[in-house]
Amino acid sequence: MTNRQLFMQHVAQTSDAPMGLEIVRAEGMYLYDAEDKQYLDLIGGISVCNLGHGHPGITEAIRDQAGRYLHLMVYGEFVQSPQVKYARLLTEQLPASLNCMYFTNSGAEAVEGAMKLAKRYTGRREIVAFRDSYHGSTQGALSILGDEYWRNAYRPLLPGISHERYNDPAALERITGQTACVFAETIQAEAGVIAPQREWLHALRRRCSETGTLLILDEIQCGFGRNGTLWAFEQYGIVPDVLLLGKALGGGMPLGAFIAGREIMQSLSAQPVLGHITTFGGHPVCCAAGAAALEALLREGWIAQIAGKEQLFRSLLAHPAIKAVRSRGLMLAVEFDSAEINRQVIGSCIAQGVLTDWFLFAPQCLRIVPPLIITEQQIREACAVILRAADEAAQG
Ligand SMILES: Cc1ncc(COP(=O)(O)O)c(C=O)c1O
Numbered sequence: 001m002t003n004r005q006l007f008m009q010h011v012a013q014t015s016d017a018p019m020g021l022e023i024v025r026a027e028g029m030y031l032y033d034a035e036d037k038q039y040l041d042l043i044g045g046i047s048v049c050n051l052g053h054g055h056p057g058i059t060e061a062i063r064d065q066a067g068r069y070l071h072l073m074v075y076g077e078f079v080q081s082p083q084v085k086y087a088r089l090l091t092e093q094l095p096a097s098l099n100c101m102y103f104t105n106s107g108a109e110a111v112e113g114a115m116k117l118a119k120r121y122t123g124r125r126e127i128v129a130f131r132d133s134y135h136g137s138t139q140g141a142l143s144i145l146g147d148e149y150w151r152n153a154y155r156p157l158l159p160g161i162s163h164e165r166y167n168d169p170a171a172l173e174r175i176t177g178q179t180a181c182v183f184a185e186t187i188q189a190e191a192g193v194i195a196p197q198r199e200w201l202h203a204l205r206r207r208c209s210e211t212g213t214l215l216i217l218d219e220i221q222c223g224f225g226r227n228g229t230l231w232a233f234e235q236y237g238i239v240p241d242v243l244l245l246g247k248a249l250g251g252g253m254p255l256g257a258f259i260a261g262r263e264i265m266q267s268l269s270a271q272p273v274l275g276h277i278t279t280f281g282g283h284p285v286c287c288a289a290g291a292a293a294l295e296a297l298l299r300e301g302w303i304a305q306i307a308g309k310e311q312l313f314r315s316l317l318a319h320p321a322i323k324a325v326r327s328r329g330l331m332l333a334v335e336f337d338s339a340e341i342n343r344q345v346i347g348s349c350i351a352q353g354v355l356t357d358w359f360l361f362a363p364q365c366l367r368i369v370p371p372l373i374i375t376e377q378q379i380r381e382a383c384a385v386i387l388r389a390a391d392e393a394a395q396g
Contacts, residue, residue, distance in 0.1 A: 026053035061292035103282025107246030108136025118181030192362030251293025339363035348389035
């Protein structure tokens, strides 16, 4: 049997049309399949591989930590230097009020932990979330996810959750003295890159403060420099009570985190003690990789180049079949008339060696969230392929 046949038979499938590429190695901006065909990576493992593939600093940090120790003890008991180092490095890059990190294995687990933290800290039970928001696939994260199609098959979901319209002033009235927390993506990714209006986000921040509700911003997909500043919320001049990170946080290794002030976070350590626990959360190898990735991101100057690269993409992506391009830094949604056309464009791009895909709640939009190291030349090549694919799709 081929690996592909074994994959279809023994590896659980999440759809009947997996991409099914068999990648044997990856370097910088490129993936290579078993026939050595090269793919220019426009999705970076979905906003994970910000420094591309095989960054020597990250690989070295993983090797070094693997040679010292792997798993020693469940989260929160031992002083593990990679965890401590990364927590310090991250909190140095955050506003002073976000000074305490809880490391998890994934984004969804960070969401779950934050949800529990908000209930425990406020003593309240209600949660406000937004339509077209994605926060993960576990039962709690699914309960706040903002799309009925994806949620409905898994009822009963958590009670006490309302889904409001993002950017809608009326949503703020649903936040009351009964609301434990509000979950919002700073930039809605899976909706096809939807940014909040500045005044609305400020009003949301104010409403949460007035009602004693925790504002939880999910930067699992949009954080880590992708929007042109290290954190997306920086561009709006507000600070959340809790910040959620994942994806690029581990430098390609599995890692998530919820971050809050120490006083808030302490509510997980008493009555009951061990209010949130995990065996592998904050694994030392993942933390070592993540710390190396963040150090490299800050040292190598990629963030300063993002605005220019975004503009280059925008200037090149002009075609009669493209209805809109929405972007926040190197997070772009290229909108076509229909999901069917987008599927054709994506298929043609992949056949031509450019890897891209669609968005969960915007299947008519092509996703561009490349590693931040993409060069101008690679942007030109990628756009030429997308435009050729759009020509082919337009010709039917
Ligand atoms: C905004 C956002 N939040 C949460 C998650 C869940 O992260 P994970 O897949 O690591 O559980 C994702 C994953 O795509 C995401 O994009």
